[in-house]
Amino acid sequence: MTRALIIIDVQNDFTEGGALAVEGGAAVAGAISALLAEHPNTYGHIFASRDWHDAEGGNNGHFAVDAEPDFVDTWPVHCVADTAGAEYHAALVLPESTVHILKGQGQPGYSIFEGVDGSGEKFGELLIAAGVTDVDLVGLATDYCVRLSGLDALEHGQHVRVFTDLVAGVAPESSEQALAELAHAGAVLATSELVEQA
Numbered sequence: 001m002t003r004a005l006i007i008i009d010v011q012n013d014f015t016e017g018g019a020l021a022v023e024g025g026a027a028v029a030g031a032i033s034a035l036l037a038e039h040p041n042t043y044g045h046i047f048a049s050r051d052w053h054d055a056e057g058g059n060n061g062h063f064a065v066d067a068e069p070d071f072v073d074t075w076p077v078h079c080v081a082d083t084a085g086a087e088y089h090a091a092l093v094l095p096e097s098t099v100h101i102l103k104g105q106g107q108p109g110y111s112i113f114e115g116v117d118g119s120g121e122k123f124g125e126l127l128i129a130a131g132v133t134d135v136d137l138v139g140l141a142t143d144y145c146v147r148l149s150g151l152d153a154l155e156h157g158q159h160v161r162v163f164t165d166l167v168a169g170v171a172p173e174s175s176e177q178a179l180a181e182l183a184h185a186g187a188v189l190a191t192s193e194l195v196e197q198a
């Protein structure tokens with residue numbers, strides 16, 4: 001069994017004060033860093049994604065252009081590549097070995113499986129190359145990018161645990177639904193206290 005930690009979109013725009021702030025986002029950033037500090041040797045592989053949208057063109061309908069966002073399919077402008085909003089939250093402290101994944105260039109790109117590393121390698125290929133069989137999923141937002149990343153991971157045959165104390169969502173109801181859907185699809189919902197448990 002080879003387990004990876006997957007950290008979804010812990011970025012300034014998804015945390016308090018950002019363009020698409022998720023309540024509790026900053027706390028999640030700090031709590032993930034605390035987990036990594038307390039368990040520095042648990043994960044041989046750590047992947048962190050960032051939403052990395054184009055400034056122009058609406059990213060294939062993802063940004064509400066000349067309209068109000070509906071906060072389901074269309075969103076305020078957020079996480080534009082190379083802007084402060086797209087940077088990791090300052091409280092997220094990542095080990096040197098972290099593999100950084102970018103997604104959403106010109107498209108919604110909710111799932112980390114739509115992302116690539118700095119050399120353009122697809123995330124799914126990187127997981128396979130690393131021999132990863134099990135993933136622990138944390139980050140933002142529960143009801144969108146965490147949800148779709150988790151469902152994709154299950155489809156790719158991964159054993160998936162979602163640490164429910166290390167995620168935060170856009171809305172309470174859709175976040176609850178997302179966790180229920182993930183559990184139904186085969187994910188284990190756990191708290192990060194179980195980090196050392198196989």
Ligand code: VGL
Nearest residue numbers: 009075140141144145146
């Ligand atoms: C996300 C809404 C819009 C996310 C991304 O990271 O969950 N949510 N774009």
